[in-house]
Every structure is written in structure tokens, then in C-alpha cells.
Amino acid sequence: xxxxxxxxxxxxxxxxxxxxxxxxxxxxxxxxxxxxxxxxxxxxxxxxxxxxxxxxxxxxxxxxxxxxxxxxxxxxxxxxxxxxxxxxxxxxxxxxxxxxxxxxxxxxxxxxxxxxxxxxxxxxxxxxxxxxxxxxxxxxxxxxxxxxxxxxxxxxxxxxxxxxxxxxxxxxxxxxxxxxxxxxxxxxxxxxxxxxxxxxxxxxxxxxxxxxxxxxxxxxxxxxxxxxxxxxxxxxxxxxxxxxxxxxxxxxxxxxxxxxxxxxxxxxxxxxxxxxxxxxxxxxxxxxxxxxx
Numbered sequence: 001x002x003x004x005x006x007x008x009x010x011x012x013x014x015x016x017x018x019x020x021x022x023x024x025x026x027x028x029x030x031x032x033x034x035x036x037x038x039x040x041x042x043x044x045x046x047x048x049x050x051x052x053x054x055x056x057x058x059x060x061x062x063x064x065x066x067x068x069x070x071x072x073x074x075x076x077x078x079x080x081x082x083x084x085x086x087x088x089x090x091x092x093x094x095x096x097x098x099x100x101x102x103x104x105x106x107x108x109x110x111x112x113x114x115x116x117x118x119x120x121x122x123x124x125x126x127x128x129x130x131x132x133x134x135x136x137x138x139x140x141x142x143x144x145x146x147x148x149x150x151x152x153x154x155x156x157x158x159x160x161x162x163x164x165x166x167x168x169x170x171x172x173x174x175x176x177x178x179x180x181x182x183x184x185x186x187x188x189x190x191x192x193x194x195x196x197x198x199x200x201x202x203x204x205x206x207x208x209x210x211x212x213x214x215x216x217x218x219x220x221x222x223x224x225x226x227x228x229x230x231x232x233x234x235x236x237x238x239x240x241x242x243x244x245x246x247x248x249x250x251x252x253x254x255x256x257x258x259x260x261x262x263x264x265x266x267x268x269x270x271x272x273x274x275x276x277x278x279x280x281x282x283x284x285x286x287x288x289x290x291x292x293x
Contacts, residue, residue: 014093021185028060038080101127103189111194112162113264123156127181134158198266203256210241227258
């Protein structure tokens with residue numbers, strides 16, 4: 001009888017990217033060899049090499065999608081066989097899967113008035129920084145000037161301007177923070193923000209000038225009602241020029257302020273001039289009957 005002894009084949013060569021992100025669809029892991037018609041066997045531990053406890057017997061292995069909460073390395077051992085002879089030197093393939101960055105977005109309230117000042121917003125991540133971006137549906141953009149904290153590269157700052165668009169009606173904006181970590185894993189977090197317009201405030205038109213007549217008062221009517229009048233000579237919804245002149249004659253500014261149900265405040269102003277009542281006098285010398293005056 002003739003006995004044919006075959007040499008065991010060497011180590012196959014894996015060809016695949018080795019780093020992915022959680023929830024990402026991982027492409028097929030593949031191996032190649034210079035041996036035609038080789039049979040490849042994939043194992044999860046080196047102790048199983050040579051047994052039947054394998055994952056697959058193809059040139060590829062489908063990892064599918066892996067969801068991880070921390071950096072995780074999946075290690076595979078691949079052998080190749082020819083003529084039923086399995087190699088004893090498996091290739092080792094490490095596939096790293098990284099969790100998505102955990103993000104926070106702070107500094108934003110759920111609502112603002114258009115008169116509120118520009119707000120600094122802060123985005124933070126538990127992972128090292130590759131790039132980050134704040135975006136908003138406000139036009140013109142309310143989020144700009146993004147900065148990265150060079151101390152730890154995990155903090156980003158942006159700005160939200162409630163009065164950026166100066167809209168006449170209530171607006172809903174979505175401020176979104178997008179972050180990519182140093183492994184290329186990207187995630188985002190967002191917050192919806194309402195911006196209310198300022199109330200339209202006015203009051204009845206006053207004359208441009210008034211004289212300080214005794215017991216002369218002008219009623220004041222604000223719109224919307226239930227606001228507050230202020231200014232020299234103003235009391236209980238009335239303007240008294242005589243009282244206003246107690247601090248001097250000339251220009252006097254009267255204001256009407258109103259705060260709506262959203263807490264948004266606005267004012268209207270009018271300026272009037274207050275003059276003293278002129279003093280009239282005359283004198284008569286001795287006259288005779290028939291003299292002309």
C-alpha cells in the first residue's frame with residue numbers, strides 16, 4: 001500500500017479593518033491564502049484548534065452588529081486545511097468595538113424671551129475629542145463660535161442667541177450637539193427650546209407740550225392693559241404736569257411696561273415738555289375822562 005503524507009498548511013492571513021463602533025454593521029471578516037481550495041476554520045479560543053467546536057468553516061465570518069458599553073476586543077483564531085490536514089498555526093484576528101460617546105448638553109433652558117441675552121451652552125463627552133459641532137434650525141444661526149477646551153479635549157462650548165431671528169411669533173428651535181470621538185464613533189444629543197416674542201406695548205398718544213395748570217390731569221391707557229406706568233407726575237394711571245414740574249420744567253419721559261404670561265417684558269416711552277403757566281399783569285396810571293387808553 002502507498003501512504004501519502006501531506007504537510008500541514010501554514011497560517012492564513014486575515015484581511016479586514018480592525019476597529020468599529022457599537023451598533024455599527026461590521027463587514028464580513030475575511031481571510032486569504034496562497035493555497036487553492038483551502039478550508040478555513042474560525043475559533044474563539046486557541047484551545048479549540050483541532051476540534052469541531054468552531055464558529056464557521058468559510059473564508060469569512062459574519063460578526064453582525066455588536067452593542068458594547070465599554071471598549072471590547074473580540075479575538076478569533078483561524079486555521080486553514082487542505083486534504084483534511086488542518087494547520088496548527090492559526091492566524092489571530094483582533095476586532096475592537098468601541099462604545100458610542102456619552103454626551104451631555106447643558107446651559108440651555110426650555111424657553112426664552114427674545115430680549116434674553118446670549119446663552120453659553122456646553123457639550124461634554126466621556127471620550128476623547130476628534131471633532132464636535134453645534135447646530136440649530138434658527139436662521140440666522142444662533143449657535144456659533146464653538147470652542148474646544150484644550151485642557152482635556154472633552155468639553156465644547158457654543159452660544160445660543162434667543163433674539164437672533166427676531167420673530168414675531170413663538171418659535172421652536174432644536175439645538176443639537178454632535179460629537180465624534182478619537183475612535184471615529186459619533187453620537188448626538190439635542191434639546192428643544194422655545195423662544196417667545198416680546199409683547200407689543202403702547203399707550204394713548206400724549207400731546208407734545210403741557211402747561212402746569214392747577215388740578216389738570218391726563219388719563220393714561222395702556223395696551224395690553226394691567227401694565228405699569230412710571231415717570232414724573234405719574235400716579236394711579238394719571239399724568240399731572242404740575243407735579244411733574246416739581247423737579248423742574250422741560251422734557252419728561254413717561255413709560256408703560258408690561259409682562260406677559262410667558263414672563264416676557266417690554267416697554268413703551270413718550271416724552272413731553274412741561275412749561276409753566278405764563279403770568280399776566282398790567283398797570284394803569286391816572287386818567288381823565290375822555291383820555292385814550
